[in-house]
Each structure stands twice: as structure tokens, then as C-alpha cells.
Amino acid sequence: MAALRARAVQVLDLNWAGDHTVPARSLYPHQWSWDSAFTAIGLAHVRPDRAWRELHTLFRAQWADGRVPHIVFNPEVPAENYFPGPGFWDAPATPHLPPRSTTGLVQPPVHALAVHEVFRRTGDRGRLAWFYPRLCAQQDYLAARRDAGADGLVSITHPWESGLDNSPGWDTAMARVPADPELLRVHRRRDNVVAAPAHRPTDEDYSRFLAIAGAYRDRGYDDTDLVGRHPFVMECPSFNALYALAESTLAEIAAELGRPGAHHRERARAVVTAMVAHLHDRRTGMFHARDVLSGERSPARCVNGLVPLVLPGLPDEVVTSLIEVATSPRFGLGGPLPVTSYDRTAADFDAVRYWRGPIWINMNWLLRRGLIGHGRAALAAVLRDRTLGLIDAGGSFEYYDPRTGAGLGAPEFSWTAALALDLLS
Ligand code: 9WN
DSSP, rough: HHHHHHHHHHHHHHHHHSSSOOOOOTTTTTTHHHHHHHHHHHHHOOOOHHHHHHHHHHHHTTOOSSSSSSSSOOSSOOOOGSSSSSHHHHOOOOTTTTTTOOOOOOOOOOOHHHHHHHHHHHOOHHHHHHHHHOOOOOOOHHEEEEESSSSSOOSSSSHHHHTTTTGGHHHHHHHHHHHHHHHHHHSOHHHHHSGGGGGSSOOOHHHHHHHHHHHHHHHTTTTTTTHHSSSSEOOHHHHHHHHHHHHHHHHHHHTTTOOHHHHHHHHHHHHOOOHHHEETTTTTTTOOOEEETTOBBBBOOOOGGGGGOOOOTHHHHHHHHHHHHHHTTTTOTTTTSOOOOOOSSSSSTTTTTTTOBBBHHHHHHHHHHHHHHOOOHHHHHHHHHHHHHHHHOOOOSSOOTTOOOOOOOOOOSSHHHHHHHHHHH
């Protein structure tokens, strides 16, 4: 495993861009929000100063309303290297990080966890204190502006906000959005030129992504009355799980800083309760995304419906059922390869297309953490070994074919390398 560790460090060095890490040089040449969090967790083991710098750059781009943007654009990257770039998003200037601009979307709030992990490895209380109010503002934005369903859960306004772009969990909601081919004539895709089109979202998906993003942009990224005025409003189980986990982590950070943390624990408990009430399905034994516009839960069984396993304080019967589903032939936990992004037995399971089947390392890293938290050390160890084995054999790819273990999407992908380093420690 020494060779794997050395290769992982090489990937992170290759992708380091001076004050942040790009997810992959080929496909994603800017800074992405949750990628930076996962990457910092790995960097903390080998380049602790960069780990702090990574998160610091991202939070310098935090908006005045508290949102942490999903992409921070590097103005030195040629416009043709990523689409949709800054010109499409037309977001307000970043006062603390000029001349960079951002998107107006968010991504799952994994950052409190990342800050805490980097602190655990470096012991730098001064930096912890710098991040604490900013992490609180990130959570407060989600709580105050994104509870579109008025049920204590956070809504996403775009599939990209989940980080699981074309997951089958969004299909029904996406189908309501007209797929306008004109949008793809005006704006040229780049992702499916760099990566194989069969591994990426379809053109139909993409034109809907643009339509939804354009609708949010055109209202100035205002979250007032999302239900009445926005075409895509969903409660994602992994986004909400990470939001609740962030509150539990903030309670720990507050304790480190000698500040009161009861309100964080209280909010975490309330989110977990709301998740079980609204997103958990006893019949399937897992969590499902909920469409706030129709009130319906998506029937699709996706990996984001297993990620709530990462939560402390989950009722025992929910933990048991999640592990049952994860270890079933639907997801294959404990088998020769890690868990897939979608139910392997579903008729529309697609082994190579992005979030509709392939194996993603960050999902498995979170599941392993959940297994450890719920006392399933043996199963967690198997998942760790399978995950490292996959990366060792195939390289640090963005995602992997669950039939063969072959790497797919972008090579030299940062969070895969970073999380490998964490699993190796
Ligand atoms: C859109 C960078 C990002 C990840 C997401 C992943 C993918 C972007 C894209 O890449 O999304 O944000 O262009 O497809 O789905 O999880 O953060 O690695």
C-alpha cells in the first residue's frame, strides 16, 4: 500500500493550484465546494498547511448570506475549459476573494466535518476559531433560506447541489422541466468531449440542468417562495444527513473552543427526526429523496438513501434496515467491490453512467464512517479493504464500473486520492 499512498500524494500535488485543489485537471479546472472538503481530509495527513489553505480559499468566497458556493472560478483558466462558466452564472462579485466569481448554488455541507478532521490532525485552535462562525453561517443559511418544505429539512434547488447530478432520484422531478435542445445549441457542452458521452449525463439531462440553473440565476439566487416560483425543489437524504452531521460536528468544535454547543446538538436531533419522518420508507428500509413540489417521495433506491447511516442518533431499527439493504444484492456491501450509486437490480441500472450505477469513493467513505459509528467494525474493515483495493488496482478515478472495477470519468481525481490517504492512515 506504500505505492498507493505515494500515487495518491502525486495526484493531490498535480491538482494543487496554489491556494486550492482542482477536482481533476481535465474535467473540472476550478474549485468545487464538497470536493475541497473531502480533499482537505486527505491533505491533512500529508500537507496539513494546504488542507487549511484549501478550506480557507473556499470560505473566503462565502456569500454575505452565508451560502458557500458550489464552484469558485479561477479567472486564469481559459473560458473554453469548463462549461457552464462564470459568464453563465452572473453571480455577485466575491468581496474577499476578487477577482474570482462563483456559482450561486451550494453543495452538501461536509465542511464542518473537514475542518474538524484537519483540526484533529494539526491541533490548530486559531484556525478552528476562524472557521467556526463561518460554518455556523453556512448552516444558518440552509436552515433559514432553504427549508422550502417547512418541515425542518433543507431543499436543494438543482440536482448539482446534491453532488449526485443525474441520480435516478431526480428523474420524476426533472421530467417536469422542459428539455430545450436550443439551450445546448447556444451553450456547448465540454464535459462529454473530455469524457466518454456514455459515462456522462445525457443531452436531455444537461439541457434541463441549464434550464433549472438559469431559472435560479434569473431570480438573482433569491430563495423566497421557492415552492411557488422554482421548477426543482427536492429534499435529498444525503444532503440532509450531512447537514445534520455538520451540526453534531459543530457541537464538538464549540466544545473545543470552550463555547456552548447545546443548540447545535438540538438542531442535529431535530433534523434526524424530520428525516426519519419524511424521507425514510419502512417498506424499502432506506431513505428516499422527496419532491417538495409534488409532496411525493421518489421510489428510486439510490446510494444517497443509505448515506444517513453516517448519522449518530439514528433509531436502531433504521440502522439495521439500512445495513440490510446495503448488504443485499441491490448494493453489494461486503461483496468483492464497494457499494454502487444505484440499485444494481433496477431495470434502469447503468454500470457506466455517472450517478446511475458506478461506484463513487466519497459515498463509500461516508458509509464506512457510518458503519464504524454504529459498531459494525468488521463490515467497515471489509469496505475499507475493498475500496482501497479498487483504487490500488484501477488508479484514482472519478468513479468505477461495478462489473469490472475499471476506472471511469476523470483520471487523477482528487477526492478519490484524498480519501484513499485517509483510509490508509
Ligand atoms: C457539476 C466536481 C463535481 C462534483 C459533483 C459531480 C460533478 C459537476 C459536473 O463534478 O458535478 O457540479 O460538471 O458534472 O457530480 O459531485 O462535485 O468533481
